[in-house]
Amino acid sequence: MNRVITPSQRKLDKQQSNRARMLISCPDQPGIVAAVSRFLHEHGANIVQSDQYTMDPSGGMFFIRIEFDLNEIERRLEPLELDFQEVVADKFQMEWSIHRAAVKKKLAVFVSKEDHCLLELLWQWQAGDLDADIEMVVSNHPDMKELVESFEIPYHHIPVTKETKAEAEQKQLEVIGDKVDAIVLARYMQILSPKFVEHYPNRVINIHHSFLPAFIGGKPYAQAHNRGVKIIGATAHYVTEELDGGPIIEQDVQRVSHRDNVEDLKRIGRHIERVVLARAVAWHVEDRILVHNNKTVVFN
Known part of the structure; x- marks a missing residue:
């Protein structure tokens, strides 16, 4: 089953x-926006969107996301990046990156036995609403093989036990190789080791x-x-060594009541999980997230 490319998607791709997309974080000080805007203008780029945020205006951090158009970008982007480092980035002590919008990020999706989060990603990918390519699905169970392969996406079954965890993670790394930009844990019910995570920081x-x-x-x-909560929710986050x-x-959250048992909470929660994860993945592949310490700035 191939991905459907709609006329609106073709127009967007063009x-x-x-x-x-340019992402910048640096110590806050006057003149940052003016310097970046002037630089892009002098290099023939046209800014089409700009979002900024200052964390603690009294001397904190400054974050900005800029989208710009640059004719003949394949030829002109690398010289622009080299000049930006020398002319602007060094002066303002910037951490920065530029990503071409037309170059889609490649994803590996990890899943166990529950399919709701995986299905949401597959549906959005098939409809062209997820601006990425799902390169593969990796699972510690064989249950999703037929489903995934119906989308013509490779499926890798790599069993994991307590005794074989290190070996299994090595196999996963070999399967992934340099084929993906990010990994999505779509209810993958295994804890990744710090050694695995260090290969993909904030990815x-x-x-x-x-x-x-x-x-x-x-x-x-x-x-x-057991705590009798009145609100349940789901959280999408980057994986670090801390569980x-x-x-x-x-x-996101939804209200519940004393009448809801554990199975009710799971049923309600599945909808929240799939929506929250899909949003987070979309923002990541669209370069809308900047990470500072253990917080994110999300330009959504």
Whole structure:
């Protein structure tokens, strides 16, 4: 089953052929926006969108996301990047990156036995609403093989046990290789080792089925039910060495009551999880997220 490319998607792809996205974080000081805007103008670029945020205006950090068009971008982008480092970035102590909008990020999706988050990503990808390419699905169970292959996406079944975890992760790294830009844990019910995570800093996105920082770890819906909560939620975050403690990208909640048992909470939660994860993945592949320490700035 091939991805459907709609007329509106073709028009968007054409518009983005010469478009790039610039992400900048640096210590806040006067003149940053003027310097960046002047530089892009002098290099023939046209700014089409700009969003900025200052964290603690009294001397904190400055963040900005800029979309710009540059004719003949294949030829002109590399010289622009070299000049930007020398003329602007060094002066303002910037951490920065530029990403071409037409170059889609490649994803590997990890999944276990529950299919709702995976299906949401596959549906959005098929409809052209997820601006990325799903290169493969990796699972510690064989259950999703037929489903995934119906979308003509490779499926890799790599079993994981406590005794074989290190070996399994090595196989996963070999399968992924340099084929993907990011990994999405779509209810992958295994804890990744720090050694694995260090290969993809701020490029592994997890969906946790609770409103973090409440109810970290396993069985959060049972934990929530035992506490008699009135709101349940889901959290998409980048994976770090700290369990469920990485920078939060997106969250959402829904009200529940004493009448809802654990199975009710799981059913309600599945909808929240799929929506929250899909949003987080979309923002990541569209270069809308800047990470500073253990927080995110999301230009959505």
